[in-house]
Amino acid sequence: MSTKQSPSTLPLNQIIEGDCREILKSIPKRSVDLIFADPPYNMQLPQPLFRPDNTSVDAVNDEWDKFQSFKEYDTFTRDWLSQCRECLKDNGSIWVIGSYHCIFRIGAIMQDLGFWIMNDVVWIKNNPMPNMNGTRFCNAHETMIWATRSEANAGYTFNYRSLKVGNEDLQMRSDWYMPICSGAERLTKNGSKLHSTQKPEALLHRIIMACSKPGDVVLDPFFGSGTTGAVAAKLSRNWIGIEKERDYIGYASTRISSITPHEKVDESLLGLNATPEIKIPFITLIENGLLKSGERLRLNNSDIFATIQEDGSLLSDSFQGSIHRTGAHLLGTPSCNGWVHWYYKDEASNSYQLIDILRKRMRAMMADSLHNTDQ
Ligand SMILES: C[S@@+](CC[C@H](N)C(=O)[O-])C[C@H]1O[C@@H](n2cnc3c(N)ncnc32)[C@H](O)[C@@H]1O
Structure with missing residues (x-):
């Protein structure tokens, strides 16, 4: 499933190994219906991070998340977003997820590049990691920006009705309550998490359901453990993954190759049934x-x-x-x-x-x- 060559036509249902800023140049212009991007957060964590009891925190301190400065991060962000914009169909959508470390910079750059923001959606984590030192609020959400290629977005896909039906006939809102990825869904390597930021399938399920149709092409330039490909395959969409770490590619390939497309939509994956009673502190x-x-x-x-x-x-x-x-x-x-x-x-x-x-x-x-x- 992995290839090192630059494809001249759409490399459907493949993971391409390399830097997305280069690989995206080889994807035909205006060919992709939906992009989901989960880029590096640029968390700039001190190394290592300890809890008050001196045990170390399982945080995102991977090499791929390190940038020397905001300037370097902004240049990187502008590069990959510009390439994504070239690939996107005129009526295509992009979703970008990030935490407070990066999402404001990303949003500004998206607007500068001509993307048209449709919504920001907050993913509220039912089971967030606590703030170990009690120095800030527990950071319990991430923000996703949904944008179209430009303001001229006639015919963009938004499956309003199915979202509403799946939400027990209530209009789907921009606050999504879903647990972080854990349990059997979490990929492991030698007993530890394979990937520090593996996203829950429920999140991708809702996004892909909302903004694409069966047979559409869904691209993820930061493929990681392959969550986007796994859910796209289940929902009978074509997918393209780009990832620079070979180790993740192997695991993502195995993950996706075991998937059988759903006969019909599995509403339970939407996270609706998993939503607990409204939490009242x-x-x-x-x-x-x-x-x-x-x-x-x-x-x-x-x-x-x-x-x-x-x-x-x-x-x-x-x-x-x-x-x-x-x-x-x-x-x-x-x-x-x-x-x-x-x-x-x-x-x-x-x-x-x-x-x-x-x-x-x-x-x-x-x-x-x-x-x-x-x-
Ligand atoms: C935040 S993680 C994405 C996790 C993914 N959504 C998942 O569910 O597993 C970002 C991923 O992008 C990869 N990455 C970072 N910079 C990249 C680049 N320039 N080109 C391609 N992949 C890159 C990292 O190796 C990492 O796996």
Whole structure:
């Protein structure tokens, strides 16, 4: 499946080894329907990165992610994006994914080159890697830019209706909740992750479903472990992969060669069924006025109380922490699900009620607002 030659015609369903900035020059102009690009992030991580307990973090510090400066990264980005734009059909689409390290630079360059941005979509990770040192917010999302080749994009593919049907008749929104790639889907080599940034198939499933048709050509200039090819093959699209690391190519080829195209769309891969109930952090109750800072919560049926702080922590005589940690501390247990141990005073009934009731109320309010915004 791998070839080193520059193809003169479309090298369908092949992985081409090399630097995409060169290889893309050999792809015929205006021949590709959809591009998915997951370029280097330019994370510029200090080497190595440690957790507070001194264990090292499994981060993206691969050689392919290293650039000397923003200038070098911008030049690289401009080069591959310009080549992609040459390959793309007039009504074709490109999706580029990135984190805060790179996506703003990429977006500006895309606009400078003439791409026409249709949406930015956030992939919200149900199971993100925590911020180990507690110095920033947990970085729980990546941003994807969907753009057409130019503003003159008549006839671009957007499968609005199937997206809506798959979303239980609600218009598909630009916030996508999906877990990061793990478990059996994650490719391994000698027991470790093969690729530091393997994307979940569910993400590619939704993109390819949204912006292409069966038989279309989907190109990925940063093929990595071959997620784009694997999903394109399942969905009966043609694919072209470009990757410069030979090791990944071998694994990606094996992965794709074992795929049988779906008979029909497997909606479960859309990640819809995997979406858990809307997550309501405790602070949401305070932000929305269901509880107030200064209000006291009661632990079970006891005479132990703690006071809600502005940041959503609970302060008891001897301890301050989350509803869970404070509960565990006061109960003397290793852990505690605070939602089912803390009670608030319900003024209407003059009785103590479980705070989980407020969480359910909040969830219902959010679900209502989702339905109300459907068009
Ligand atoms: C962020 S990863 C993509 C991961 C991929 N989406 C997946 O699901 O496995 C970027 C990939 O691009 C490759 N790469 C980096 N620079 C490249 C270049 N100039 N040409 C081709 N591939 C490159 C890296 O080796 C890496 O596998």
